[in-house]
Amino acid sequence: MTEMNMVQAINDALRLEMRRDDRVVVLGEDVGKVGGVFRVTQGLYDEFGDDRVIDTPLAEGGIIGAAIGMALYGLRPVPEIQFADFIFPAFDQIVSEAAKYRYRSGGEYTCPMVIRTPVGGGIRGGHYHSQSPESLFIHTAGLKVVCPSNPYDAKGLLLSAIRDEDPVLFFEPKRVYRAAKGEVPEGEYTIPLSEAKVVREGKHVTVVAWGAMLYEALASAEEVSAREGIEAEVIDLRTLWPLDLDTIVESVKKTGRVVVVHEAPKTCGFGAEILTLINEKAFLHLEAPPVRVTGWDTPFPYTLEMDYLPLQHRITPALIETAKF
Amino acid sequence: MQVETNVKAIHGGAGIRTPERSLEGIASVIRPDGTAHPAQDPRLPLALVKQLYAAMVRTRILDERLVTLQRQGRIGFHIGSLGEEACILASAAAMRDQDWIFPCYREFGALLWRGMPLQRYVDNMFGNANDPAKGRQMPDHYTGKPYKFGSVSSPIGTQMTQAVGFAWAAKLKKDDLVTSAYFGEGATSSNEFHTAMNFAGVFKTPTVMLCRNNGWAISVPSEKQTATRTFAEKGIAYGVPAVRCDGNDVLAVYKTVRAAVEFAAAGGGPTLIEMMTYRLSGHSTSDDPRAYRVEDEVTHWRKADPLLRLRKHLETLGAISDEEDAKLRADVDAELKACIEVAESTPRPALTSLFDDVFAEKPKYLIEQERECLEGPRPQAHH
Secondary structure, three states, rough: EEEEEHHHHHHHHHHHHHHHHEEEEEEEEEOOOOOOOOOOOOOOHHHHOOEEEEEOOEEEEEHHHHHHHHHHHEEEEEOOOOHHHHHHHHHHHHHHHHHHHHHHHHOOOHHHHHHHEEEOOOOOOOOHOOOOHHHHHOOOOOOOOOOOOOOHHHHHHHHHHHHHHOOOOEEHHHHHOOOOOEEOOOOOOOOOOOOOOEEOOOOOOEEOOOEEEHHHHHHHHHHHHHHOOEEEEEOOOOEEEEOOOOHHHHHHHHOOEEEEEEEOOOOOHHHHHHHHHHHHHHHOOOOOEEEEEOOOOOOOOOOOOOHOOHHHHHHHHHHHHHHHH | OOOOOOOHHHHHHOOOOOOHHHHOOEEEEEEEOOOOOOOOOOOOOHHHHHHHHHHHHHHHHHHHHHHHHHHHHOOOOOOOOOOOOHHHHHHHOOOOOOEEEEOOOHHHHHHOOOOOHHHHHHHHHHHOOOOOOOOOOOOOOOOHHHHHHOOOOOOOOOHHHHHHHHHHHHHHHOOOOOOOEEEHHHHHHHHHHHHHHHHHHOOOOEEEEEEEEOOOOOOOOHHHHHOOOOOOOHHHOOOOOOOEOOOHHHHHHHHHHHHHHHHHHHOOOOOOEEEEEEOOOOOOOOOOOOOOOOHHHHHHOOOOOOOHHHHHHHOOOOOOHHHHHHHHHHHHHHHHHHHHHHHOOOOOOHHHHHHOOOOOOOOOHHHHHHHHHHHHOOOOOOO
16 A cells, blocks of 8 residues: 555556556647646656657547547547546537447447546636536436546546446546545556445435545534534545446435535536435435535636635535534 | 649539639549540559449439438438549548548448448438447448448538547557548538648548538538638648549549558558539438529539449440440349338337447446336337
């Protein structure tokens, strides 16, 4: 075991998989010599060369379109989109092509690839370096969506994602890229792309979160425990889609109350889907209205970003109100 | 780069709207009298030329019959290649066996050339249980992996960057493989064209970019797609060699594409080929071109019909007779008729297939939705 941050753990996963499987190639803007603007691919260029760690021209549609071609050929491309905010030029290729190849070709073609991209705010990035567009991809049939919150999960989930037979969006919460540290085993291990994790047990209210917001949810859980004696059960989704609904429903049946936290805007955010699914599966177990604590339905702001984000100061009162309803 | 100032004799000046439709200076092989220009003739084996003629006739007849089937309401849609058969067949023939084709949506002729049984194509037209795409897409959105032929989608241009990525992967793996991507001149306005050309140029991928300049993108004429004189000259901006050829001349297309394939295979990188042709039909069966173009233009291009030109060439070689031609047509008619009968009597795909192939393994939520669908009511009618 070694202590790593998320950047190091993701880098470790890429390196191990590139050593193990020569079909794996990394491509994107600045992923080569400089090792990515967040240094996630640092050192890979030196070890694997420019045939497998490829600096591309500055065109996200081209990065993903070319990666699809590589996947069709039989490689395992891991394209990087420098910020999730810049993924939209590639939206057509992801949504209309990568996500649909298997289905539209009757299973003839498959498109295994992992699109890595940093998401989320809290890094003074303004609108174009802070967004969380996960629900757009969850809404798209044919994509898997992952968002780890810690180094251990990041490594195990990325190895699973690269070995998966379908296209995966791998969102990396950049606010905790270096802040989230933990023990990470050396060598390979995988975490299935279908399992949420209960990271704090509790009986009064369920909190569903992922990525950087998990830490805010945990902080609120400790706060309401100390202040009010409310014990929140906190679930880290880890893989957003396919959703581990069983873990959520099991928890909600126990607590009867649920709060979903996400950075993305409220309307049509993934929280809306999660709460609807809970209504469908556990309606009669609910003791309080299900609640969302999310980003506002505004563009992501610069100066007031901490007022935009659903941080501890907003999660704590939501937990108290829901628990006491 | 060729620069054109006049109109080539074979087109007699009519039907040319703008300079960029001019054919002056463009590589042609078959001359107006049907003979091959001796200095330009690629001297293909006669058997291959006859095979190409047969494939073009077959493609033409299929187009005509499929339009009729659509008008009769027996299939939902057809998007064809009337007038563009030389571009499509000769370029497909010029690819080597190991090479891969990334189609647009007018290239069923290339797919059949690559060996897909006609029955499977007709099954796709009907979206039945034997359709390789399992009835999941509109007609003419076929898939042909066993024939090293891509999977058709409707968004414009997406196949181009994929063809570049595929060729790039092959190059990284040191495989002797070239890809081609078909697209219309309208698609040169798409993001994908520019990114594909740029990536192909930067990484010298073995890719042949096949632009069918057929004059029209649905109702928008080619001169409204670009302010450049030609589409080929866009290659200059990307450092990609580009040529124009007479797209209604089988021998010219074959020769030009073959040279590009050999150039790519030798490590030279991509080539952009602008094949000058004309869309004799509407965009698809959903389109009526009388709303936006004059009949004179169509009449003119009918005289430059690639089938007529190849037929004339074969006549000068004494390699075709009326009887042979009639038999060829009768054979295609009979073959197609039989395929339609089979396709029409083949059941639609099983309801469960709706939920297959979304992912390699069916997730729980899809299993639940599948059960809900199977146990639920069915629609009153199917189109």
